[in-house]
Amino acid sequence: MRRFSTNPIIRPEMDAELGSNINGPSLIRVPAWVPNPLGKYYLYFAHHQGTHIRLALADRLEGPWRLYHPGVLGLADSFFAAHIASPDVHVLNEARQIRMYYHGCCLPTPPHQATRLATSADGLNFNARPEILGSSYWRAFRWQEAWYTLEMPGTLRRSHSGVTAFEQGPRLFTPDMRHAAVLPADDTLTVFYSNANDCPERILYASIRLEPDWHTWRPTPPTTLLRPETDYEGADCAIEPSRRGAVHHRVHQLRDPCVFQDEGRTYLLYSVAGEHGIAIGELTEN
Template sequence: MCIGILVIVSRLAAQTYTVTRLNGALPVMTHDMFVSAGATETEAENMNGPSVIRIPDWISPDNRTSPEAVYYMYFAAHRGNYIRLAWAVDLEGPWHLYNIGQGIPVGTRGVLDLGVNDQIYIGNNIAVRKHVASADVHIDYENQQIILYFHGPSLFAGSDAGQQNFVALSPDGLDFNGRIEQVVLGKSYFRVFEYNDEMYALDNGADLWKARDPLNPWMVPAGFNYANPLWLSADNDPFADDLITAGLSADVRVRHVAVRVVGDLLHVFYSRRGDAPERIQMSTIDLGIGDYELWDSSYPPEELLHPEMDWEGADFPVEPSEGGSAPEHVNQLRDPCFFEDIDGSLYLFYAAGGEDAIGIAALEETGLSAADPVQHLTPYSFELMQNYPNPFNSETIIRFSIPEAAEFTMKIYDHTGREVRSLETGYAEAGMHESVWDGRSNRGDPVTSGIYTCRLQTGLHAKAIKMMLVR
């Protein structure tokens, strides 16, 4: 039985999901569960970054945490030195901790442990140290193995190399020790997805990455310099560009993400550092426009869930969140995890109270999408369509619609957020409109090749797209 139903109406023309808290609107992972298992207070006080899978049938009951286990939840402490695991028969719990607590030797905790020296040397002059977190777990059905993407501070040839993302493999998902691939994939907090036979990831901050070879995503090419990441990073930074264009403080940025591919759309679930309160939001990316350097995130985002329960921090002050580990007992939701079960049911796990607990909610698709130009609640909604052609080298057409007559501006910005061209300023009737940019600045000079942002503003509404100019 579920209570605490939350249906949030977005400020956009359409809302993609309604959200319902499950488990009686109570958390599924708590401090007290760790204490009951005999874990230390340090282990119990912080939990974040859940990643949930349904255990595949080829893992026999005898090779599971329990013969009854149906689901695994991988998670971490923000600065913990092992990746944690819990199992359950039902997604709403009860969840049971695995290899955690009293009597579990250091080096065997959870499923991946940094050991007594808080450091693992993985080869090729690379070491992971201090902490491991941000589990992103996938099932490789073809090779019958569990894939764990994770991050940690690293060393290369004995020198600090910053927080990086790695990958480890396991036949049963219970032990990844000694199974880390000997290469850095990219920056921290990877959330990996596949589209059109390619592999991509969004990292902390929602920067884009792409595997060199999707068939062998951690195979290193000849002559590779192991001081560098294996995956390729995009120059495009759509989420950060949106925040700059919207004029938000530099303290506001995307934190950690979860992803769902829906046809040619990527649904990106995330929270933002600097929001008050930090909460779960969603944007979309149209993957079908081609090169990942052209991908652009919808803006403004839809709000899915904000703190409303005491254990989510609703009884604490509403304050902007900060980077890094959350202090205890704050009004924040973080670290979304999207999970789709075999019956098509959709779920969202999330860290709450900052990083005090983990909750679960059901997602129900409304049949509407802010990114869908066909479905509108009014004859016209507030839309800024992708320019055409794109890329372009002389001029490009930009179409937009507004639901009611309004004053509006349309401006072009370069990658630094500097205004290049004030394209349109004036009054427009409700309906569809178009503008043409000839690739010139306000002074009439041709601008250089690059990625530019077009931002449409009417009153409280704003949207932006990315455009590529090639001279």
Template sequence: MVTRRTVLGAAAGLGIGLGVGTGLGGALPAAAAAAPGGFPDYRFLGVAFDKNALAYNPTGELIFPCIRGTAGRVPNALGRYYLYYAPHDAPGGICLAYGDHLYERFTEYRGNPIVTRNWAPHYTVSHISSPHVMWNDDVNEMWLYFHGENTTTRLARSKNGIDFTYDKVVLSTSMLYPGATEASYARVFRHDLPAVGGRYVMLFMINDTTNRRSIGWGWSRDGRDWTFSQTPLIRPQDVGVQNISGPHLVKRGGSAYVIYHCNKEAGGTLLITEVGNGFTRRDHLGVFHTPLSGAPDNGRCAAPSFGTEGGVEYMFYEAGERLSGAIAVARAV
């Protein structure tokens, strides 16, 4: 049996959750197992929806799920949970699905894509992708971070999680060290860094002229204006692989960790590094989760997003080859 390693009670500020059941078609988890740092494992349940039945899926591949709860946040929401995702290849497009339970199949929003590659007068690009939505308690809004082109990460804002207003560019390669060629796949989390006056942390992928992808990071007081470290937070050579990407911040036992994926040639696994609450540690703990050898993972899992309900933990993730991926769901055991 191949299991999914994940964080019990680790989803930083998600406020989302699940009930008991197996509506996705998988078997109920049976026994717990220890993962690095004492985290539990995960077992695959099913896919969030049938990607081949979607009204909008122009490229046949989907990436970068982000799950968010709507209760107490979005009036008259379509469901208790909103699942954001996107194709990567052109034209991309930020998409939405919704549901009342994370263990059941989600329903595609018929207005997809909710954000496109053309948003006059703000930008026209070949594609947009990698949606990360953060509920911002400061302003009671859903904040959407997404990339397009690969050099640029942007912010849009919404009261209902569907209709977004463009805000600004929040990250570009020009803000990073010389030689940076990509700045994308960003996720933003509410996390205090008193030493630098930060209240939010951004994690993202950097590519550079060496063609090795690292995890970058930055901090902000308001989630709009950012200071970025000119040194990667985690380099692929630090963990013995060629490329790493798709970082997610999780918290457990009074410390902070980053979960991210490595290239398929290095195992296609999710890895975990403890960075501590002040982001001063670099304790590489090894494999957090191993992909299924068969469908839908086919040897690769990536870009996790976490949620809980009733004390049950779930992980949504990108399953399969990068250009043929689906959105899968696993449950802590």
């Protein structure tokens, strides 16, 4: 993967509001049908205990990126009480709609952290739906006229509409799986992910052959794609096993992968030094 020279594209010193926790990227190119866009690209991301979904704007992937105040989808409008995070955003051109799956806390019964859906016509103003769709940390994709999601720790769900009635399927990964990104291509799904308790936590990938019976899907053994190699990724910090939950200081860890495709190219965004910024690189054949 070719890391961008402008990394990290989101960093704490960009804006005092960002503080010491930055994670959960989801990037879109603003569709042409959105009137008066604020930039060519909208990058949604989060704080681990966020009161809203964050948004950064740019006209080039390399940046400069600027923070949009006051963010999008506040906690008061989310149907959750404690925090919201982990946006997973999709552009539906045929419906002229932008969908955002997001998780929140805390429900009195399991899953205590759950996912809901919000929709928007412009990527800025979202209307949340009260229905609980599943557990937390979703990545969604479409395959053969259905929507599938992968939630932490690697459990599949399926829905015809992608809006409601998500049927739970098998769990494909170990209980240590943390956050994932998905890249479908024909009948193959590539999953990028990290594991809590890895030493160091790093970005892995595995492939899944997509068969008509989704209960038969199985991932290949994982391969390491990225590990901390630069100071901004936390390579200057001590190597220690990672832990679940928020981290508010720099650590030797990478997590939160996000796949983005634009003009025939494929990119991967990820959280650096634990949850201390967001970087991006282009995925290449080698």
